[in-house]
Amino acid sequence: MKAFIAMGERTARQVAALETCNATLHGTTVHFALVERPDIDLDPADPDHAHDVLVRVHAFSCNYREKGRLLQAARREAGGYLVLGSEFAGTVVKVGAAVDDLRPGDRVFGNGAVDVTDAHPGLTTQRASQQLQVLPRGKLLRFPAAMPFATAAAFSVGAQTAYALVRRLRPARGAQVAVTAASSNTALFAIAALVARGHDVHALTTSADSVPALRALGVRDCCVLAREQPVEPLLQAYLAAHGLAQFDAVIDPFMDIYLRKLVRHLRRGGTYITCGVYQQFSEDVPDAFMEQGLPLDEVFSLIIRKNLGLIGNNLGTAGDLEEALADYTAGRLPVPLDTVVGGGALAHFVERTYLARARSGKVVFTYSQEDA
Numbered sequence: 001m002k003a004f005i006a007m008g009e010r011t012a013r014q015v016a017a018l019e020t021c022n023a024t025l026h027g028t029t030v031h032f033a034l035v036e037r038p039d040i041d042l043d044p045a046d047p048d049h050a051h052d053v054l055v056r057v058h059a060f061s062c063n064y065r066e067k068g069r070l071l072q073a074a075r076r077e078a079g080g081y082l083v084l085g086s087e088f089a090g091t092v093v094k095v096g097a098a099v100d101d102l103r104p105g106d107r108v109f110g111n112g113a114v115d116v117t118d119a120h121p122g123l124t125t126q127r128a129s130q131q132l133q134v135l136p137r138g139k140l141l142r143f144p145a146a147m148p149f150a151t152a153a154a155f156s157v158g159a160q161t162a163y164a165l166v167r168r169l170r171p172a173r174g175a176q177v178a179v180t181a182a183s184s185n186t187a188l189f190a191i192a193a194l195v196a197r198g199h200d201v202h203a204l205t206t207s208a209d210s211v212p213a214l215r216a217l218g219v220r221d222c223c224v225l226a227r228e229q230p231v232e233p234l235l236q237a238y239l240a241a242h243g244l245a246q247f248d249a250v251i252d253p254f255m256d257i258y259l260r261k262l263v264r265h266l267r268r269g270g271t272y273i274t275c276g277v278y279q280q281f282s283e284d285v286p287d288a289f290m291e292q293g294l295p296l297d298e299v300f301s302l303i304i305r306k307n308l309g310l311i312g313n314n315l316g317t318a319g320d321l322e323e324a325l326a327d328y329t330a331g332r333l334p335v336p337l338d339t340v341v342g343g344g345a346l347a348h349f350v351e352r353t354y355l356a357r358a359r360s361g362k363v364v365f366t367y368s369q370e371d372a
Contacts, residue, residue: 004129006070007081021347050098057090059153085128089152113318154362159324162189164316175248183210188336227289254278260293271309336361
């Protein structure tokens, strides 16, 4: 079975690889490879695997948070490699004796539900590129044949997170909702979910190039926050131009960038929900854009004085993912795909996944042309 791995130079000299490339991330040279590993199997009669499923992965993608893990692998003095991948789409090969609702050939992807009781909460696997996986039934969800494998491999984490954000935000119909980092994967899913539910979405982005695609999703308008300019005048001008005093709610994938900038522009009693931070690596040095905004003590003071709701969110529930899949099936939820590549294009996959700044949607690797 194949797998996509990351490692340091010491291990790279020892690994027999089908395809290799390297990239410099945060000052560290990371060696990537596509390798063959021994196949694994599942014995349906084994009581220890009664609730498990053997899945063959056809396509996978990686997420931003994996950078920290692969950097650790590249810097590890003892060597070794890390199998990568956060999302996958595949088919069922075998099922354990207690699994009665899946059968060989069913198409499945990961269910990162945090509310499961029969399996671990969170991501289904952190080795999604491994072609064969034994996974708990409770961490899988069937998807329809009309959904291509490449699309499915870019769906579950972003859609599940975005639908949890909208559910927990509970905006009143017609609410004026700001979505930050609007060209990021989670934000694109959140925008589509909000628009489908009749909310006015204001897309905040540092990328002027992403504006046409964001408008095509149905946002009311886009506020381009040029990184080299002061943010506060741009936000004030945008609100005034649209006849708004403040936003009713904010969805923010990167609270360390935007909370300090937006809390003063959130109405009294409004809600701010976030699912992550941008600076996940100790080497990151905040630039001038990131440093703009109120001091943290004033941010906390405003949250209290204005009775603001501040919510942290990690992934979502099985119901969130099922609702997102229903919207996709009904044609209400487009899936943002930047690039789909296969064997022979590993360097391009790495470049688009980890280095490209002007990216819109997920980058997916497929193991055969039929899976694209």
